[in-house]
Amino acid sequence: MTTRKKIKPTTYAETLEALRKTRDAIKRAEKKKTEETAWRDELIAHAGQFAEAQGGVIAQSAGTTPARVSQIKPVRQARQEGAARAVREAKKAGVLGSTIEPPAKLTGAAAAMAAKLTEIKGVPGPREIPGVDDYAKELDTAAARGPRELPGIGETPVTIEHGSVSKRKWTKQRPRVTACAAPDGRIVMQGQAFQLPVRGRSAAAWLEVLPAHVERLVFVGDPVWHVPDSGQTMTDDVTDWLSAPLPDGWTSGRHFPHERHPVARFEHRGDDGSRRRVEIQHLGTWVPGSGVTDPKVAWHAFKMLREGVQTRFGGAGVEILGSPTTTGQDLWARTIPQNTEYPLMSAELRELIRTTSGQGRFELFTPPSVPEKLPSLHYYDCTFAYAGLTWGLPVGNPIRITAREYESAHQVQQKKWIMGRGRWHVRATVPSDWTHVGLLPCSGASGWEYPREPGRTFTAWASGSEIWIALQRGWHVEILDGVTWAEGKPLNTWRDKVVDLWRALGSMSSTASGLYAEAAALAAKMARSILLFTVGGFHSKGSARKGISGTEAAIPASAYRAEQTESGSWTWQADREESSMFLHPEWSAEVYGRMRARLLSGPNGVGALAVPLSAIVAFRSDAMMLTEDTGWANGDSTPGRFRRKGAMGPVDAPTSEAELLALRDAMEGKA
Template identity: 35%
Template sequence: MDVQSYNAALTELRTVRDKIKKVRADLAKLEAERDQQITQLATYDKAKAERIAPAAGMSVADVVTLVPALAPETLAGHGAAPAQPPAPEDTAVPGSSASQPAAQPGAAASVTDAAHQQPAPSIAAPTPLAPVAAEAPRSLPSIPEGQTGDAHFSHTANLASTRPNFTQQARSTVFLDTVTGVLVHRNQTHRLDLGNRSAGAILAAVFHTIPEGAERIYITAGDPWHQDADRYPYLRDAVAAWLNAPIPGWRTDTGRGRDRMAGHFVHARSPVGRYQREGGEQHVEIRSVGEWFDADGDDPATVRDAFVLLWQALRRHWDDAVIMGSPSQTGRDLWTRTIPARGQHADGFPVLSEELRGLLHATAGQGRNELILPPRVPEQLPQLVEYDRTFAYAKHTWKSPVGTPRRITAATFAAWSEKEQTRALYGCGHWQVRVTVPDAWNHVGLLPAPAPGERAWHYPAEPGTTFTTWAGGPEVHTALTNPLSPWKVEILDGILWDDGKPLDDWAKKLKEAWTNLSAQAHFQGNPQQARAARLASRAVRSILLYGIGTFAQRPRMVTGTTPRPLERDIPPDAEIIGFDDELITWQRPTGFSRDPNAHPEWAAAIWSGARAALLTQRHREDDACAGALHTPPGSVIAFRTDALYLTQPQNWPHHHQPGDYLLRGQLTGPLTAPTTEDELLALRDAGRAALATGQEA
């Protein structure tokens, strides 16, 4: 670029800047007009937020925030359930294997979218709560008092995880790069003309090339569902339009078989299109291989080889193993095949009452994601060093809750001896606690708290701060016995299970498969096969990670579209998530399904253990400790699920075992401390590239 073109580009950039400024001003004006109209509507004595929200294109919560008087009575005094990070299909919303819910009139619906040991100090008795601040955090639900709450401590009648008595059927699969048109079917490679890359064009090209058809089409590159993204206000709108475009001779699948999957799965990044041929028995799925791993430019043949290696590795441990559409489905199916055929749990694992499942959904968060800002960290960082816990969740599956849960009230806990209290916190429990940060504390927060505003969780660290929250036993024990200074923790209520090993056999087999594939990737001389083995090992990780997510069984969401003229037919509890000139796209919760494999207590225990290990974990064989609390104050920049970002490298043990801290990136400063997630991710990518370059050199 020369000086003339540089100056011309600057002029063009200023023009774009001015256009953006004008559009933002227009948008602000329209939003102000909308808010004014909502306020006027609220003066009507029968006005309801459920009716106003769809007309305004807002959620009920946003309308109530604007006009608190419109709060529905059923929501008054209750905090919203914490948001969960987006996850691949069947992870965020297990239960999508159920039949497609009935659509509203004129609407098309589809199912949519995881310690350092010291003597424990005495635990304080409950004290009165401090006055509520001006910006109060949302309150988490509690267990009702008396017999009403005690009745929650049971299992759902006639609902339990049992060993399947059938063999899962494999589905014929092809791998398609929609950029190059290369299709791999078994050992054959074809090049297709995909036309406009619509779902219809893909089906026509694949079935023309493979007359016998395919039941699953994995897209390895191209993301064709994003091709018209610039025409829609939201990415999900573009995906929904791509999935729902009419295809002559095909219609939306209504489900089949023992594991019925009905309707399209609308997800911004990893959607699933399910189609059935009109008047025939042919069913086919179009889905992204990104659910399993990041292909990152790998050709379809390499991806095919990765799935072959994955299947071979699983077959060494399950003689009836079948790779299903997603890692979460596969993980769930493989786990059910480890349920004992005889012995203590031969009758299966009963599912908790819906009340306890709802409580765990609302109070048990997933990974810790926190960016720490100046002045708690330096504005100029000497380095940014990334440590990632290898196959982290596999470290925390050796013990899980089983049996009928018991309620442990504050009085019961206080009456126990210190030994009994410690044993309970070491056990499988979920505790409602009031926490006080020590006066001299100068490090990161230890326990999750319900956060103000839209964020789900934060981690208070300001000395003297008191808050009430729910946390798992590993985190509570870490707060009490951390290597710096014990926190004050008051037990207000709790749920305690017996210790069991329902996931141990499943996780051990997956860890062995992962170890075997990782070794193949390291020692394989053929670069393509080495890469395929690497991808297969990542797929095993996804099977365990998202398999655990399916146990959480969050409430289902149904996504639908309604023509603009039929706007009044939108369900009153629906949230508008997108619209264009012809259709309104909405979503609404439908509660918990009768999923026999719903065990949020298992997911909650694993997530709590993983969050605690980010703070401190002991390596007995090395007589060493690792984690955020073993770094100097002010050196932790961020947490991201199972990764730590620090200002200096650490000499932590790494033996290629699950849970070990692996150095993933290192970027030398001085660097401006990131203040947004995008800035952090940019530094992370640069650090990984810098480390890889240094290792290659």
């Protein structure tokens, strides 16, 4: 194609004429583009009517994204009609708790959907019924299936994402007026407690009476958005609460409609042009399962946490943000040294790490592995586990180590690699005389499992600390591929400050009394959440961002699913990529691997391998249940060390997770 050389006019008048012609040409081009875009959308909607239609293929052919394909109204309506049809047929089939007598015979797609749903009938807990895609996902986890084959490195680019780094960068935060309230209208703000004349549990009822300066409202006790005995799912309760009519002048912002811990955002525009934003959340956002019901305790806990954070992280401009994760990320960014950068891995390598790295180890040993009647049960918990495991993490450029390179290296170099910072794809064989728990994780039919059958060979991805334990115990481990990094200390300063805050608040809870002791204990748990949730955030690839919009036009273009509620508002979902500065799954995967290794063998001979198999009842992330009193203690509350948290007995051996959790809760209550 030949590009016509443009000649600039020689006079002012000629230049103005050229600008007018260019303006008209642009208008014609924009009109043509609008017409072609409308025609493209019609073709997309038409393509979606065919049985073989696939969103990704249509998007590629149209030169757009799958999100845009799903956003087109006829396509979205077809999806909603399919979901509604599936729900109706599911109710007829009697698999969603309906009392309707199922028809004698279902045919076609309805029969296939009913058959799938029947396989998950009886799964405990509230059933969500938002759409066909979610049925398929649920079926994946509930129906019997073979183990998932974990990928190797293959063609994954083992490199960094050029131009993307974590560095010392943050925004000076302004103070936010926080109030804590109970559903009955008791509220505490700026240290003063009073009663609000709230009429009902709706957002509108609270916004009408909320003091003018409140920017964040934190509920304690029973969540106001859940209606007792409503017969609805928790998700439906939250959706109804968020989408209910609002007082004059108020509009909905971008809510986070989580079924248990939603965050609601509202905005008010005054007649004078002023704007006011209010965020509403529950204390469970900070401390899941918190039993605090007194708003005074919660308010003083936020105050203690804020003062402690400001003391350790820089005073003015440091504030408690909307969640433990965002607060922790902001605080970490402030501790990165000047002129220090931590490169992000390539998107493909990040995804490989996430895919091949589980988190905690959850395993229940039932009879005959343990006696049907346990003489006693002892609950051991790893104190502030992740805080004790965030030292020395992988930094810099990743280096791939192939099987050939590993085998040809000297044993000293091999040990250096394994003991360093890395992720390893291995083929492991359980020794023929093995009589203890499994040591390495692999993908199983129902999630992560830990093979221990003598002679079994399997492939796995594991951290160096896990592989080192297996090698020391006589397992045969063949390195198939791996990635290593240099060791750095990206989180040490941040970790030390958070741990210091946690210790100070814990000490305050021991020395204070009454309200202030409760508040300090709660604030210590909130500080713990900051570290735990931030480490988890490094592993995140983003999540389905949910929201509620008052009109269809307000649905973001990135939404891939939208449904209209009975009130006329729209609920939608869109993919969300977390801020790129905090995408470090290589760090979280290293911490997770160390925790699984710590369960097996830790400092001073503490760990599951120090007791017989018959004494191990369960592993639960950073805790274990044993039938023996091992004497493990952690009197000075050192992070990463085990302590006995409770004991009871004799008891029947638990045979389900529900029974195990009931025993755990009983031991914690007893302690």
